[in-house]
Amino acid sequence: MLWNRPGDTSMTDLNVVALVIQEPTAHQLTASLGRIEGVVFDLRMLGEEGASLSSIGVTELPDVVILEINGHREEDIAEIERILGEHGEQVTVFVTSKDSDIKVIRRLMRAGVRDVLPQPIQTQELVIDISRILAEKRARLAGQGGAHGRIVSFLNAKGGSGGSTLAVNVAYELASRFDLKVALVDLDLQFGVVAHYLDLKPRGTVLDALANPDRIDPMFVKALLTPHESGLHVLASPADTSTSLDASPEAMVDMLQSLASGMDIVIVDLPRVYMPWTLAVARLSSPLMLVVQNTLATLRDARMILDVLPRLGMTTERVEVVNNRETVESASVSLDRLRETLKCDRVHKVRSDFDLAVRSQDLGMPLSKASERSDLTKDVVALAEHLAALCDGRERKAPGLLKRFFNI
Numbered sequence: 001m002l003w004n005r006p007g008d009t010s011m012t013d014l015n016v017v018a019l020v021i022q023e024p025t026a027h028q029l030t031a032s033l034g035r036i037e038g039v040v041f042d043l044r045m046l047g048e049e050g051a052s053l054s055s056i057g058v059t060e061l062p063d064v065v066i067l068e069i070n071g072h073r074e075e076d077i078a079e080i081e082r083i084l085g086e087h088g089e090q091v092t093v094f095v096t097s098k099d100s101d102i103k104v105i106r107r108l109m110r111a112g113v114r115d116v117l118p119q120p121i122q123t124q125e126l127v128i129d130i131s132r133i134l135a136e137k138r139a140r141l142a143g144q145g146g147a148h149g150r151i152v153s154f155l156n157a158k159g160g161s162g163g164s165t166l167a168v169n170v171a172y173e174l175a176s177r178f179d180l181k182v183a184l185v186d187l188d189l190q191f192g193v194v195a196h197y198l199d200l201k202p203r204g205t206v207l208d209a210l211a212n213p214d215r216i217d218p219m220f221v222k223a224l225l226t227p228h229e230s231g232l233h234v235l236a237s238p239a240d241t242s243t244s245l246d247a248s249p250e251a252m253v254d255m256l257q258s259l260a261s262g263m264d265i266v267i268v269d270l271p272r273v274y275m276p277w278t279l280a281v282a283r284l285s286s287p288l289m290l291v292v293q294n295t296l297a298t299l300r301d302a303r304m305i306l307d308v309l310p311r312l313g314m315t316t317e318r319v320e321v322v323n324n325r326e327t328v329e330s331a332s333v334s335l336d337r338l339r340e341t342l343k344c345d346r347v348h349k350v351r352s353d354f355d356l357a358v359r360s361q362d363l364g365m366p367l368s369k370a371s372e373r374s375d376l377t378k379d380v381v382a383l384a385e386h387l388a389a390l391c392d393g394r395e396r397k398a399p400g401l402l403k404r405f406f407n408i
Contacts (some may be wrong), residue, residue: 014134014313015062017042025068025096025119032123037279038134038313056083056091064133066094077107084112092133096121124310131310135318138283149181149263150391151256153270153285154322157302162324163291164188164269165357165367166350166380168197171267172366173384176230180264180388183225185235185256187281188271189245192237195226199364202226202236206255207243209235213251221258230366235259245273249280256284264391279312287320287346287390294323294338302342319344322383325352348383351375 016039020026026043033041046068056065056079065083069076084093095108096117105116117126154167164186171184186194187206195202204224209216225233260266270281282288292302306316321342323335326349339347353376360370367377 012138013038013040014064014130014137015040015042016064016066016130017044017056017060017062018066018068019044019046020066020068020096021046021070022068022098025121028121028123029066029126032121032127033130036127036130036134036311036313038138038283039130054079061087061091063090063137064092064094064130066096069095069097069100077104077111080108080113081111088112094126094129127310128315131313132315132317134313135283135315139286148257149183149260149265150286150387151260151266151268151281151284152287152289152387153268153281154289154291155270155282155305156272157290157292157305158298159272161291161293161298162350162357163289164193164197165361166289166291166322166324166383167267167269168194169360169367169380170384170387171232172198172228172230173368173381174265174267174388175228175232176366177368177381178384178388179231180391181233181262182231183233183235183259183263183266185259185266185268186237186239187252187268187278188237188239189243189247190237190239190241191271192239192269193361194234194269195236195239197361197364198228198232198234198366200226200228200234200236202234205236205238207238209255210247210251213248213254216251216254216258218258218261221255222262233263245275247275247277249277252277253280253284256281265387282309283312283314286318288314288318289320289322291322291324292338292342293325294335299338299341306342306344316344320346320348322348322350324350325354326350348379348386350379350383353377 016033018029020029026045030043033039067080080093080095083091092114094115094117095113096119098119100116108116115129154163156163168184171182174180175182184194185206186192189206203226208224209221225235227233256266268281268285270278290302290305292298306319309316321344323338335347339345353374356367356371356374356376360367363370367374367380371377
């Protein structure tokens with residue numbers, strides 16, 4: 001059967017239909033779900049023409065149905081059981097009610113209802129649930145398109161937190177130490193430093209791809225890559241302050257996906273600029289590595305970013321935090337408080353070695369080549385090890401010095 005779909009929607013959008021009784025419920029749902037990017041929200045007041053649960057699974061099948069029921073109405077409960085019995089693998093159902101008792105709730109949960117929401121609705125929890133379902137749908141659709149590498153983005157919570165240094169050196173370690181096919185993409189269009197940090201003269205840039213969106217495919221993008229002696233492939237930034245930041249989100253996504261089709265992993269240095277294309281890249285990332293320092297000012301900005309992501313169609317479960325330049329002596333915020341403030345247990349520690357970081361940048365040399373034994377290098381290697389394991393789902397250990405130098 002062909003289902004009716006709302007007009008002007010993408011296959012990657014999440015179609016949500018809400019059938020409600022009361023105006024306050026309508027206002028709550030519209031305010032919370034109507035602003036999530038990637039969610040097509042259709043609110044219907046029960047009793048009005050065309051607003052009926054009976055059409056679900058007959059003439060239309062949205063991804064999510066939110067139904068407000070009137071207590072113990074048998075007709076409503078039976079319709080929910082019908083929908084989930086026939087289409088439970090294709091549609092997710094939420095129910096909200098002002099006065100449902102425990103027997104009704106148990107019956108609904110047994111039928112397969114995702115959650116029964118008490119009123120007034122806790123909208124933040126619902127937004128997180130909807131964002132998670134949207135992310136799952138997009139991941140499922142991406143998986144149907146064939147095997148491709150993982151895309152991981154590094155984003156500074158506050159300017160100068162060290163995201164570029166981490167992106168460059170993690171990418172280098174993944175290529176040189178873990179023998180993965182790695183692309184490193186510098187999306188800081190105006191002030192990119194990736195090529196400088198690796199002492200490269202780019203033969204092509206991100207702008208060459210974005211200026212020719214109709215030509216973007218794996219072969220075209222591959223031709224723009226600059227090889228590094230480690231085996232790393234770099235797509236550099238134009239590093240030109242006159243470059244417009246008004247890039248096409250579609251072209252940016254096509255470019256990264258084309259790169260990922262021939263790589264094990266694509267590492268992205270994502271600038272702290274909030275444009276439609278940077279948000280599109282963030283949604284594509286798994287994980288998004290949010291780089292912080294344990295200072296109050298940085299954590300405030302990180303918390304703001306994490307709060308807004310669900311409304312932009314991205315679940316915070318795909319975010320990992322990197323506590324960069326961690327030093328016990330100078331920290332104004334403990335690691336435990338950082339986890340509590342950001343509500344994130346996925347926190348990686350990278351210890352500070354400012355002199356080494358500056359020296360490696362000035363020389364155009366990766367950290368591990370400048371100093372293999374530094375705590376900073378060891379933590380970067382551990383971070384690369386973590387991402388290498390995500391690529392194939394198995395634990396990866398960095399080879400020791402003997403194996404690296406003598407291939408034994």
